[in-house]
Amino acid sequence: MHRLIHATSATATSAFFQAHTTVNGVAAICDALGGLFLPETRTLVVSDLHLEKGSAFARRGMMLPPYDTLATLRILEAIVARHDPATVISLGDNFHDRRGSAAMPETFRQMIALMARGRDWIWINGNHDPDGAPSLPGASMDELRHAGLVFRHEPSMADGLGEIAGHLHPSATVRRRERSIRRACFATDGKRLLMPAFGVTTGGLDLRHRAMSGLFERERLVAHMLGRDRIYSVRFANLLG
Amino acid sequence: MGAAFRARTPSLAQLFDEDMLGDDLEAWLNESFLLKRTFRTCAVIAGLIDQRHPGKEKTGRQVTVSADLIYDVLRMHEPDHILLEATRHDAATGLLDIGRLGSMLKRIKGHITHRRLDRISPLAVPVMLEIGRESVHGEAHDFLLTEAADELIIEAMGIGHTAGE
Structure with missing residues (x-):
């Protein structure tokens, strides 16, 4: 929730609000609002928006508060405004289920249309929304090669050189002085980068989870953790202190 | 803490001053785990979330949205939601009985004796059990x-x- 508060209020940014990194030689900026910006091609990447998650659960009888879509889109608006990207790539699980993109209320459609105006908008298909987002501006596809990188929803088990993926909702746990602090994070070893989940009602999976094994060269792995108003970059080996 | 009391900074009287029940407390309480825990109980009773029992693992499809998250969302969008009302009501008479706390602080003002014990006093046991939970x-x-x-x-x-x- 602190991302939303920050996105809708402050414009002042600390020096650590962004962390600079490179993926397969391409310069990238990890933004504390949860998106990745590639300055050379003015490309903004976000992942796992899980829009309409609240309503998806409501349809199955689980009455979650329905405000998640608006909250996620507000943060998206803030990060789009900040970087003014030429291209926006949403890396899959854009909607929580297949019906999400059709069921989304008109006001949210308009918010997205406004954001997409004058930009290329790419919806990468995810496992939650394999049919794409046909009723929204932009193009839907399974995979995109752009800016010297490969964008797909699920990380491949291949070497992953230059791969930007989502799906796993990476989070990292810092342990210091008997305390554990867990935050969503960008995870990269310089070859591949995993995006944090951007949606407000998304959980996280720890970098130590077996689903993450084999994806990174652990000696080079750095977790860029999303803090209240800055990125905390911590080497994987140093997470547990 | 014992050392701080011995050094009289802050003095016991300062620490237990009624002033601490002002706006700061209200603001802190809204963010506090005490209130979130009370909300969690309310949410479980309302059937909004399932309580996890030891040994009973969550099924894959079960929602993993936390009560804290729902609490934050409701606080932002529907501050007068019935579950928040229930939470405040429960909290006011439960763990955070401000009225009683206030009258107790008034009653004990100037009558606090600080004594170091070499073991935990029986009356302190409930408090000791809460350590680490909040x-x-x-x-x-x-x-x-x-x-x-x-x-x-x-x-x-x-x-x-x-x-x-």
Whole structure:
């Protein structure tokens, strides 16, 4: 929730609000609002928006508060405004289920249309929304090669050189002085980068989870953790202190 | 804490002053784990979330949205939601009985005796059991994260330094 508060209020940014990194030689900026910006091609990447998650659960009888879509889109608006990207790539699980993109209320459609105006908008298909987002501006596809990188929803088990993926909702746990602090994070070893989940009602999976094994060269792995108003970059080996 | 009392900074009278029940308390309580825990109980009773029992693992499809998250969302969008009302009501008469706390602080003013015991007094046992269950984090988490992140910065500066030589 602190991302939303920050996105809708402050414009002042600390020096650590962004962390600079490179993926397969391409310069990238990890933004504390949860998106990745590639300055050379003015490309903004976000992942796992899980829009309409609240309503998806409501349809199955689980009455979650329905405000998640608006909250996620507000943060998206803030990060789009900040970087003014030429291209926006949403890396899959854009909607929580297949019906999400059709069921989304008109006001949210308009918010997205406004954001997409004058930009290329790419919806990468995810496992939650394999049919794409046909009723929204932009193009839907399974995979995109752009800016010297490969964008797909699920990380491949291949070497992953230059791969930007989502799906796993990476989070990292810092342990210091008997305390554990867990935050969503960008995870990269310089070859591949995993995006944090951007949606407000998304959980996280720890970098130590077996689903993450084999994806990174652990000696080079750095977790860029999303803090209240800055990125905390911590080497994987140093997470547990 | 015992050492702080011996040194009289802060003095016991200051620490237990009625003033502490002002606006700051209200603001802190809204963020506090006590209130979130009360909300969790309300949410379980309302059937909004399932209580996890030891040994009974969650099924894959079960929602993993936390009660804290729902609490934050409701507080932002529907501050007068019935579950928040219930939470405040429960809290006011439960763990955070401000009225009683206020009258007790008034009653004990000037009558507090501090004595160091060599073992836990029976009356203190409930409090001791709560230790570790509630955390008061404000800046503390940010501080620890900063500490961890500084290591990488120092390391990076170290590498830069060696390269420069």
